[in-house]
Amino acid sequence: MTALLDIDQLLDQMEAGLSQALEQRGVESPVLIGIRTGGVWLADVLSKRLGIEEPFGELDISFYRDDFSRIGLNPRVKPSSLPFDTEGRDIILIDDVIMSGRTIRAAMNEIFDYGRPASIILATLIDLGARELPIQPDVAGKTMALESHQRVKLRGPDPLRIELQEAGQ
Amino acid sequence: MTANDSSPHHLQLTRDGQLRHFLTLDGLDRALLTDILDTADSFIEVGERTIKKVPLLRGRTVVNLFFESSTRTRSTFELAAKRLSADVLNLDISTSATSKGESLSDTLLNLEAMASDMFVVRHSQSGAPHFIAESVTPGVAIINAGDGRHAHPTQAMLDMLTIRQHKGQFEGLKVAIVGDVLHSRVARSQIRALNELGAEEVRVIAPGTLLPKDVESLGCTVEYDMNRGMQDLDVVIMLRLQKERMEGALLPSEREFYRLYGLNQQKLALAHPECIVMHPGPINRGVEIESAVADGPQSVILNQVTNGIAIRMAVMSMAMGGQVAERQQKLSERGQA
Numbered sequence: 001m002t003a004l005l006d007i008d009q010l011l012d013q014m015e016a017g018l019s020q021a022l023e024q025r026g027v028e029s030p031v032l033i034g035i036r037t038g039g040v041w042l043a044d045v046l047s048k049r050l051g052i053e054e055p056f057g058e059l060d061i062s063f064y065r066d067d068f069s070r071i072g073l074n075p076r077v078k079p080s081s082l083p084f085d086t087e088g089r090d091i092i093l094i095d096d097v098i099m100s101g102r103t104i105r106a107a108m109n110e111i112f113d114y115g116r117p118a119s120i121i122l123a124t125l126i127d128l129g130a131r132e133l134p135i136q137p138d139v140a141g142k143t144m145a146l147e148s149h150q151r152v153k154l155r156g157p158d159p160l161r162i163e164l165q166e167a168g169q
Numbered sequence: 170m171t172a173n174d175s176s177p178h179h180l181q182l183t184r185d186g187q188l189r190h191f192l193t194l195d196g197l198d199r200a201l202l203t204d205i206l207d208t209a210d211s212f213i214e215v216g217e218r219t220i221k222k223v224p225l226l227r228g229r230t231v232v233n234l235f236f237e238s239s240t241r242t243r244s245t246f247e248l249a250a251k252r253l254s255a256d257v258l259n260l261d262i263s264t265s266a267t268s269k270g271e272s273l274s275d276t277l278l279n280l281e282a283m284a285s286d287m288f289v290v291r292h293s294q295s296g297a298p299h300f301i302a303e304s305v306t307p308g309v310a311i312i313n314a315g316d317g318r319h320a321h322p323t324q325a326m327l328d329m330l331t332i333r334q335h336k337g338q339f340e341g342l343k344v345a346i347v348g349d350v351l352h353s354r355v356a357r358s359q360i361r362a363l364n365e366l367g368a369e370e371v372r373v374i375a376p377g378t379l380l381p382k383d384v385e386s387l388g389c390t391v392e393y394d395m396n397r398g399m400q401d402l403d404v405v406i407m408l409r410l411q412k413e414r415m416e417g418a419l420l421p422s423e424r425e426f427y428r429l430y431g432l433n434q435q436k437l438a439l440a441h442p443e444c445i446v447m448h449p450g451p452i453n454r455g456v457e458i459e460s461a462v463a464d465g466p467q468s469v470i471l472n473q474v475t476n477g478i479a480i481r482m483a484v485m486s487m488a489m490g491g492q493v494a495e496r497q498q499k500l501s502e503r504g505q506a
Binding site for chain 1: 187204207208210211213214215218219220222223224225486487489490491492493494497
């Protein structure tokens with residue numbers, strides 16, 4: 001069985017949360033960076049919704065993962081592409097799902113290798129809890145907990161939809 | 170160990186087909202060669218950043234074991250390892266223990282005792298990296314940086330990366346390799362890679378004295394006349410005249426060689442107008458190639474050097490990744506038993 005969450009409702013939530021976060025922090029010209037693959041699709045949608053004309057960045061964190069010593073290199077690595085100088089910029093970092101927090105740790109390490117940003121706001125579509133590192137999203141489309149047999153996955157890019165999969169189905 | 174276990178193909182791949190050593194292109198299929206090129210593409214982007222370093226091999230030790238000197242290959246391997254955050258030890262064997270009578274096996278045992286994770290091996294004997302890969306402790310990756318007349322797989326792959334960058338794909342390409350094919354380990358690896366990746370035609374252009382016997386069996390056509398051989402070419406790869414390898418009088422003279430097989434603007438004009446010119450370096454200006462061509466708009470010789478770092482980062486991280494994944498797999502199997 002595949003249950004669908006309403007993607008538009010979650011995107012509305014992200015958009016509102018980000019607008020509020022930007023206003024609170026007094027950020028006027030943020031840039032978006034999406035983490036491959038789902039985060040990039042979301043960055044595309046959110047840059048339009050937030051009216052950010054500057055092209056968004058795409059981050060592939062394969063070279064920064066902390067599990068290289070266990071599983072080796074991801075064979076499907078693609079080049080990261082940040083079409084702007086990150087030095088001194090206010091960054092909105094976007095991923096589809098946050099759980100352990102390890103992906104975000106890797107992403108922030110990579111971003112800092114491009115320069116020293118002024119700030120980073122973290123936005124995720126879904127926060128599944130189960131954190132292993134002290135990293136929390138500033139904005140989440142939805143916070144939910146999964147049963148151990150459930151998996152959630154963002155499919156896209158057109159149309160974007162969320163799949164909630166029951167193991168064994 | 171069965172005979173099959175020691176074949177290069179079996180030796181350099183894990184059970185699930187990941188790279189764990191990089192010894193030769195023999196036995197590596199198009200999918201794996203393409204993975205290497207794709208991974209290298211991502212490392213090119215890393216090389217364009219302010220901080221040209223990723224943490225993949227942090228805390229690991231890479232030993233450059235050069236039994237034969239080579240400035241360019243060694244320095245690009247060194248830079249590649251450093252950009253992967255590894256600790257690098259450069260060992261010029263001609264000035265070290267072997268000259269005091271230590272055997273190759275003893276040298277290796279000592280280096281392994283220093284907890285090395287990878288050996289990059291350049292040796293004048295064909296098959297030396299293969300021998301080391303067979304005898305080394307499990308978990309240590311061996312990368313062939315050129316062995317005898319046998320293979321130079323990272324050079325061939327950086328050439329493939331350069332061709333793909335400029336031509337987009339291999340299908341339909343006509344590629345010529347010109348010069349001293351007989352003494353060239355690169356040419357063998359290049360012919361193998363070009364065929365596997367789907368080039369339309371691989372042509373070798375050389376005098377008969379500088380071609381190995383049965384060269385066609387490597388998967389190429391032969392042309393003795395360079396003016397004929399240059400027709401329709403999309404890529405021309407010049408080989409260095411291996412002066413230090415020349416045994417006996419295989420050539421009348423350098424000047425005669427240049428007249429017949431040197432690449433100048435007149436000969437290049439016979440090729441496709443967008444034909445790219447490649448050379449593994451170091452170039453002998455006026456022996457294999459005219460300066461106006463080497464420095465000209467069709468030359469991609471310096472791109473090859475940049476790509477060499479990215480290719481070496483790719484094979485080093487893939488081989489190390491294969492080793493660690495395999496080790497983890499064995500540990501978990503042992504745990505279940």
